[in-house]
Amino acid sequence: MSLSAQADVSEFRLSMLINDKRYRSYTFQFLALMVLICLMAFLGWNLMQNLAAAGLNISYSFLGEPAGYDINQRLIEYNSQSTHWRASVVGVLNTLLVAFLGCLMATIFGVFAGILRLSNNWIVAKIMAVYVEIFRNVPVLIWILIINAVFLAALPQPRAFRGENPEATMLFDAFAFTGRGIYMPKPVLYDGGWIVIVAFILSLIAVLFYRRYARKTLFDHGVILPVLWPSLAILFVPTLAMFFLLGNPIGLEYPALKGFNFKGGIWARGSLLSLWFALSIYTGAFIAENVRAGIQAVSKGQSEAAASLGLRPGRIMNLVILPQALRVIIPPLISNYLNLSKNSSLAIAVGYMDVTGTLGGITLNQTGRAIETVLLLMAFYLIISLGISAIMNVYNHSIKLKGR
DSSP: OOHHHHHHHHHOOTTHHHHOHHHHHHHHHHHHHHHHHHHHHHHHHHHHHHHHHTTOOOOOGGGGSBOOOOOSSOSSOOOTTSBHHHHHHHHHHHHHHHHHHHHHHHHHHHHHHHHHTTOSOHHHHHHHHHHHHHHHTSOHHHHHHHHHHHHHHHSOOGGGGGTTOTTSOOBTTTBEEETTEEEEOEEEEOTTHHHHHHHHHHHHHHHHHHHHHHHHHHHHHOOOOOOHHHHHHHHHHHHHHHHHHTTOOEEEEOOEEETTEEESSEEEEHHHHHHHHHHHHHHHHHHHHHHHHHHHHSOHHHHHHHHHTTOOHHHHIIIIIHHHHHHHHHHHHHHHHHHHHHHGGGGGGGTOOOHHHIIIIIIHHHHOOHHHHHHHHHHHHHHHHHHHHHHHHHHHHHHSOOOO
């Protein structure tokens, strides 16, 4: 050990934990952590004491018991004799489905509305402003109920498709839009079907690499490579070639009216659609403001300089403005995604069985295990929130300004 290090060690005193600014912050953080641990330990001890006095205990054995109820919307096999655990998994998948679809569509709505709010066309800009103000200032639950009521009132019931009603006809003899939901063809995999799917995924990855290569070529050499048609060719040509070479290994199961309802195909319930659209349009209004603020944060000289080089307005927005605006847009966008995912817990208002309706609703009422179910719900929403934050923070880190 060096003489200076020995001198530092020999001169250390306990009073330095408070008086020395090198150690003061660590001291306060440690004390705060100890207080938090003691508080949580006290609350846990108090909970266990109260449960013991009431003759109760914390147990998750109920998850292995038969659920005894049906779930109308499910992505995996489930029946009333399945366990509470499987019912919870069905609810989790339903929540993830509406959260993923909602985030995707809300981003599309928000980006378009945010850009159009800055349009030079007065009418377009004002229409987008009205959209943003109306949807941002009305509670999302009301929009869920309104859109669900519109679906029920505007679309015909399945029995109407039996008659000569011109308003109740299937689109391309494959899609049926009804008050109960939308019926659409279901892909059916035969031998070799997975090979076609793998080919499509690899083609999609190849498209991403090509677009990155085209962007790098533009920035490094100033050469503009075509993007649209090569991307479409890379995406579809290998997949279609594999599809026909393997003898059409993927088919379609079309919905057909049998009795008073449609059978076969994929059924997207009206409750799922209304919840999806309501969350998307509501959150899209907030994202639109983030996009508008991000674009306005970019210096006007950037667009003027790009225009002086002869770039078209579309390329200026895609290549100059948006890449810089993303650094302002992404941080609040993370909060919008988190809010949408948590707002999906309002699904029970329209009868969509998400994890709050299954685990936090019927399972809780049947078993009486309020503490256990609530703890599981808290853990799920915590995990999904931390997961979204982690993914978006990685993306946010990738687009930040890099120092030379």
